[in-house]
Amino acid sequence: MNRLAYRKAVNFVMLSATGVCTLVSVSALFVILGFLAFKGGSSIDWAFLTKLPLPTGMTGGGMANGIVGSALMVGLAALLGLPVGFLGGIYLAEFAGKTSGFVIRYMADLLNGVPSIVVGILAYMLVVAPLHTYSAYGGGFALGLMVIPITLRSTEQFLLNVPRALREGALALGAPKWKVISTVVVPAASKGILTGMILGVARVAGETAPLLFTALNNDFWAKSLKQPTASLPVMIYYHAISLYDDWNRQAWAAGLVLLGMVLLTNITVRWIMGRGISVQKG
Amino acid sequence: MAASAVSADPTPQSKGNASGSRGDEIAHLVTFVFACTVVLAIAILVWKLWADSALTREKFGFHFLSGTNWDPNAKDYGALPFIWGTVITSLLALLISVPLGVGAAIFLAELAPARLSNACTFLVELLAAVPSVIYGLLAIFTLVPLMDEYIQPFFKHTVGQVPGLAVFFSGPSTGNSYLTAGMVLAIMTLPFIISISRESLLEVPRDQREAALALGATKWESTIQVVVPHARLNILGSIFLGLARALGETMAVTMVIGNDTNIHASLIAPGSTIAALIASQFHEASDPLQRSALIELGLVLFLITVIINALARLLIIATRGKGTAHSA
Numbered sequence: 080m081n082r083l084a085y086r087k088a089v090n091f092v093m094l095s096a097t098g099v100c101t102l103v104s105v106s107a108l109f110v111i112l113g114f115l116a117f118k119g120g121s122s123i124d125w126a127f128l129t130k131l132p133l134p135t136g137m138t139g140g141g142m143a144n145g146i147v148g149s150a151l152m153v154g155l156a157a158l159l160g161l162p163v164g165f166l167g168g169i170y171l172a173e174f175a176g177k178t179s180g181f182v183i184r185y186m187a188d189l190l191n192g193v194p195s196i197v198v199g200i201l202a203y204m205l206v207v208a209p210l211h212t213y214s215a216y217g218g219g220f221a222l223g224l225m226v227i228p229i230t231l232r233s234t235e236q237f238l239l240n241v242p243r244a245l246r247e248g249a250l251a252l253g254a255p256k257w258k259v260i261s262t263v264v265v266p267a268a269s270k271g272i273l274t275g276m277i278l279g280v281a282r283v284a285g286e287t288a289p290l291l292f293t294a295l296n297n298d299f300w301a302k303s304l305k306q307p308t309a310s311l312p313v314m315i316y317y318h319a320i321s322l323y324d325d326w327n328r329q330a331w332a333a334g335l336v337l338l339g340m341v342l343l344t345n346i347t348v349r350w351i352m353g354r355g356i357s358v359q360k361g
Numbered sequence: 362m363a364a365s366a367v368s369a370d371p372t373p374q375s376k377g378n379a380s381g382s383r384g385d386e387i388a389h390l391v392t393f394v395f396a397c398t399v400v401l402a403i404a405i406l407v408w409k410l411w412a413d414s415a416l417t418r419e420k421f422g423f424h425f426l427s428g429t430n431w432d433p434n435a436k437d438y439g440a441l442p443f444i445w446g447t448v449i450t451s452l453l454a455l456l457i458s459v460p461l462g463v464g465a466a467i468f469l470a471e472l473a474p475a476r477l478s479n480a481c482t483f484l485v486e487l488l489a490a491v492p493s494v495i496y497g498l499l500a501i502f503t504l505v506p507l508m509d510e511y512i513q514p515f516f517k518h519t520v521g522q523v524p525g526l527a528v529f530f531s532g533p534s535t536g537n538s539y540l541t542a543g544m545v546l547a548i549m550t551l552p553f554i555i556s557i558s559r560e561s562l563l564e565v566p567r568d569q570r571e572a573a574l575a576l577g578a579t580k581w582e583s584t585i586q587v588v589v590p591h592a593r594l595n596i597l598g599s600i601f602l603g604l605a606r607a608l609g610e611t612m613a614v615t616m617v618i619g620n621d622t623n624i625h626a627s628l629i630a631p632g633s634t635i636a637a638l639i640a641s642q643f644h645e646a647s648d649p650l651q652r653s654a655l656i657e658l659g660l661v662l663f664l665i666t667v668i669i670n671a672l673a674r675l676l677i678i679a680t681r682g683k684g685t686a687h688s689a
Contacts, residue, residue, distance in 0.1 A: 093581045094472060101464070162395075170389075189667060192609075192667070292644035320501070341490055
């Protein structure tokens with residue numbers, strides 16, 4: 080009897096403990112959001128969104144160059160990464176044989192797992208060093224490289240989910256395979272493919288490490304894509320580690336803007352998709 | 362699967378239709394070329410990392426990996442402080458996130474009603490979408506002062522007094538330390554562990570639980586002695602995925618670890634990791650030897666994460682097949 084009471088007590092204590100684990104894990108997100116809103120909310124104003132940063136020690140200024148720079152480089156990344164990933168995904172889902180499919184899938188997962196700082200080194204060696212300058216091209220290239228495997232694998236996944244009967248129906252009507260793919264299979268999977276693309280781009284939009292020594296940073300407007308370019312994440316980094324209160328204040332504001340954009344994209348997309356897709360990992 | 366079945370099955374129409382099959386060949390070729398960019402990217406990455414680290418590889422050989430001195434002024438480069446930092450921060454992270462994550466996964470899979478479980482999982486997975494620079498930002502202003510004033514002194518005065526363990530919790534501390542970095546990484550690895558562990562627990566067949574309960578086991582006993590062991594390989598896989606993420610994490614670590622290039626046994630001392638060192642020194646490395654050393658460190662980091670990622674995938678994929686066979 081004593082033994083049973085002990086086992087029941089253990090049961091109760093351990094199961095409660097798992098509940099506490101869940102509570103702690105879930106609350107992490109709310110702590111992050113709460114702190115950012117609390118510390119950064121009041122600093123998001125018109126100046127923050129439209130002005131350049133001021134030299135350290137002066138109060139005011141904003142991160143307009145970082146916002147535009149981020150948009151520019153994320154755009155470049157999408158331009159490079161989305162078409163490559165999309166067409167590669169079509170190959171994997173529709174044409175790949177056993178061996179070629181395995182190799183490409185494996186390499187895509189490998190590329191997806193490469194630490195982002197190492198992607199930065201690669202972009203430095205391939206773009207920054209030959210151009211002899213830090214540039215938006217370098218940053219966009221690094222981010223684009225990260226978009227490719229994400230888009231490729233999600234496109235493949237959604238194409239494979241298209242029911243077989245749809246393809247067979249179209250093939251039976253005499254359509255060649257490329258036409259079946261472009262007019263039946265891809266449109267049928269378009270919602271999912273688009274979702275994967277948006278989540279992939281949203282993921283690299285928050286990346287800092289690949290930009291540190293490819294786009295570098297810039298306290299002013301970049302005059303062209305071949306100049307060092309500011310970005311929101313990199314500006315958050317330098318503002319956060321700075322010793323000036325006003326820079327720290329702006330780091331919080333920028334953090335709130337960045338997190339807001341990333342979370343909003345994730346939540347909206349997943350809400351539209353229902354529960355068809357899980358957060359991009361790796 | 363469906364696609365390969367169709368392609369293995371040439372339709373009579375496309376045989377007779379020359380323009381159709383030409384179109385197919387073109388489509389096949391074009392998409393193949395684009396798919397190959399990932400192979401090309403990895404090949405170029407490995408080749409460039411290898412070629413551009415030739416200077417240090419020739420000068421230091423394998424001593425590069427065991428050297429403890431990193432001094433750009435003396436042109437002496439050893440990687441051990443950073444390899445140590447990378448390994449120890451990741452292990453500290455797992456020490457916290459594995460019990461927390463597996464515990465939460467058990468709750469979400471075994472106890473919580475489906476709707477609550479899905480909602481919580483969604484919130485936890487959103488943690489994976491939070492940019493790492495934001496973790497760093499938060500940690501600088503919340504965790505670091507907390508570590509400095511309370512947690513590190515606490516460790517120093519309790520565990521630090523135990524002979525044998527004292528070496529791990531001694532010396533001056535500022536709040537920026539291996540331990541601080543490990544705690545931030547713990548939160549960042551949580552979503553991987555929880556999400557995949559929960560899924561694999563949910564895949565355990567129901568009759569396993571019922572058999573244990575029918576034998577008189579309590580809910581906890583059935584979970585820990587039957588359900589968790591059944592899913593153990595998958596859970597291990599999720600831990601390796603989290604580990605791979607922790608090893609390569611850059612920004613959050615750079616911002617809290619203190620970026621000290623010396624090696625310390627003390628967990629509350631400032632240090633650095635491979636990724637943090639590259640982030641803080643690469644753009645100002647004017648000396649070719651230093652750049653080469655940083656690139657070689659990049660190569661080391663790449664190889665470590667490749668191995669860990671491969672192990673994770675192997676564990677998860679191997680058991681995926683087994684799981685479906687069981688439930689079928």
